[in-house]
Amino acid sequence: MSGNNSKLLKIRALDVSYGSVQVLFGIDLDVTPGEIVSIIGPNGAGKSTVIKAVIGIAPAQRGSIHFKGREITRQPAHEIPALGIGYVPQGRIVFAEMTVTENLEMGAFLLKDGKRVRDAVDRVFSEFPRLHERRKQNAGRLSGGEQQMLAIGRALMLDPELVILDEPSLGLSPKYVDIIFEKLMGLKEQGRTLLMVEQNAARALSVSDHAYALELGKNRFSDTGQALLNNTDVRKMYLGGA
Amino acid sequence: MMELLDPIVLTQFAVGGILAGALYALLACGLNLVFGVMKVINLAHAELMLLGSFLTWLLFTTFEIHPLVALPFIMVVLFFFGYGLQRVLIERIVGTTELSSLMVTYGLAIIMMNLGLLIFSSDFKAVPALQGAWFLWDEIIISIPRGVAGIVALLVTLSVYLFLEKARIGKAIRAVAEHADVALICGIDVVKIRMITFGLSAAMAGAAGVMLSMIYSFSPETGPDFILKCFAIIIIGGMGNFAGAFFGGLLLGVVEAFTAGFISTQWAEGVAYMLLVIILLVRPTGLRGKAHA
Ligand SMILES: Nc1ncnc2c1ncn2[C@@H]1O[C@H](COP(=O)(O)OP(=O)(O)OP(=O)(O)O)[C@@H](O)[C@H]1O
Numbered sequence A: 001m002s003g004n005n006s007k008l009l010k011i012r013a014l015d016v017s018y019g020s021v022q023v024l025f026g027i028d029l030d031v032t033p034g035e036i037v038s039i040i041g042p043n044g045a046g047k048s049t050v051i052k053a054v055i056g057i058a059p060a061q062r063g064s065i066h067f068k069g070r071e072i073t074r075q076p077a078h079e080i081p082a083l084g085i086g087y088v089p090q091g092r093i094v095f096a097e098m099t100v101t102e103n104l105e106m107g108a109f110l111l112k113d114g115k116r117v118r119d120a121v122d123r124v125f126s127e128f129p130r131l132h133e134r135r136k137q138n139a140g141r142l143s144g145g146e147q148q149m150l151a152i153g154r155a156l157m158l159d160p161e162l163v164i165l166d167e168p169s170l171g172l173s174p175k176y177v178d179i180i181f182e183k184l185m186g187l188k189e190q191g192r193t194l195l196m197v198e199q200n201a202a203r204a205l206s207v208s209d210h211a212y213a214l215e216l217g218k219n220r221f222s223d224t225g226q227a228l229l230n231n232t233d234v235r236k237m238y239l240g241g242a
Numbered sequence B: 001m002m003e004l005l006d007p008i009v010l011t012q013f014a015v016g017g018i019l020a021g022a023l024y025a026l027l028a029c030g031l032n033l034v035f036g037v038m039k040v041i042n043l044a045h046a047e048l049m050l051l052g053s054f055l056t057w058l059l060f061t062t063f064e065i066h067p068l069v070a071l072p073f074i075m076v077v078l079f080f081f082g083y084g085l086q087r088v089l090i091e092r093i094v095g096t097t098e099l100s101s102l103m104v105t106y107g108l109a110i111i112m113m114n115l116g117l118l119i120f121s122s123d124f125k126a127v128p129a130l131q132g133a134w135f136l137w138d139e140i141i142i143s144i145p146r147g148v149a150g151i152v153a154l155l156v157t158l159s160v161y162l163f164l165e166k167a168r169i170g171k172a173i174r175a176v177a178e179h180a181d182v183a184l185i186c187g188i189d190v191v192k193i194r195m196i197t198f199g200l201s202a203a204m205a206g207a208a209g210v211m212l213s214m215i216y217s218f219s220p221e222t223g224p225d226f227i228l229k230c231f232a233i234i235i236i237g238g239m240g241n242f243a244g245a246f247f248g249g250l251l252l253g254v255v256e257a258f259t260a261g262f263i264s265t266q267w268a269e270g271v272a273y274m275l276l277v278i279i280l281l282v283r284p285t286g287l288r289g290k291a292h293a
């Protein structure tokens, strides 16, 4: 398990600054194929920044990021989807003035063959029947939970190996939180690997094979999800209780 | 006054207004497209139009090429001119303050205007390629150059609209307009999409310039009148909204035609700004703008 090639994603000593403000300090993180890996931490800890660095929209100053053994540290963001990485942004951002179908089509922008795009759209619709029902509506008219499904569906259009999700349950009703977590488990069963950031730390740890707790841009704890869930320090600092 | 209320006269005004408005619509949609995608107000948009007009004039006077034949060629030239301009200049101001984008595009407008004066002088030019008139139901007169210009302007605007709605690249342009960051992680090369967008906008301006050359006389200093009206139109129609700019353009054409007919042509020139004030008083976000655009 410790061999280099057994890691799907490998982050080493990652520093990221926005302008003159450094927000990540030497982050290390590994994602093994087939696992769910979570990043937890308080607001502003730098969780989103870690995944933004992976997908090329935050600048990595130092350190390295490898995906499937290949260095992607400063790969331009628009080249990331072709590698097999799908991304679901924080705040379930969809193209509000485009239809549900068009949103999904954008997820497969790299495919120039219309037939393959339609097949991918149909595949996502079969996974999310609710989206199919609303396919002709503008995404701005969907409920929050539906928009999150759409954002996930869009990230699945190119059939990625690694799906990166930023706060997938944030701001959703309890019913949709359950639905989304069920979907995430489903993605894992399909053999996909998930890296996610979650505010709902207890819930995230309970489904995670591994998890990383960040504090002020540094690694603070990392272990299996279950071990962190039982760790008293983690409980005190991140789970809001004993 | 009574004969002004004659339905024939009213129809005459309306038809004339829509044809003139179609040209405004084409120009304003191009301006609004760039604003919608990159939040840059291109003050040189009317100069791009005049580049199309002068190219038409050159081709017509030196090679006797008909403007309608020159149209596709001029649109292609303007597309690549806009594409290059985005690459070397406009891309640098994307995401900066609106003030710096105004200053850079104003500078560009001044440079283009002065180059125009150097090369072509301030004399007015015209391209009298089409003449004559059509008669609808024997009573409504449409000058052929105005009729053709209006119809071509409508067709070009409609084609661009369909491209944005249906084509793969057109949809990507809309996606970049909404969320450039998310478009990027969908694999869309956002910088390239912005170059295509500016090229498209310039090609629309070029097409408007070809049409303009057939119906008005123009000089390198004709730009400011048009850019101010386009400004009024996109504010009326909603900033960044394609359909809004289209209907705003038609509305201005019709209102100008009625003002010219009922009051005077001098008044018609100022009516754009009166319309702007009235609409903003009633609906501060424009006809089709969103409350928190
Ligand atoms: N584009 C940016 N420019 C400047 N500073 C930024 C930018 N994005 C984030 N930051 C800052 O970097 C720090 C880490 O932000 P980040 O979004 O990674 O935190 P987070 O852990 O995801 O927080 P949250 O739980 O609020 O989403 C914060 O202090 C934030 O203010």
Ligand SMILES: [Mg+2]
Residues within 6 Å of the ligand: A047, A048, A049, A090, A166, A197
């Ligand atoms: Mg975050």
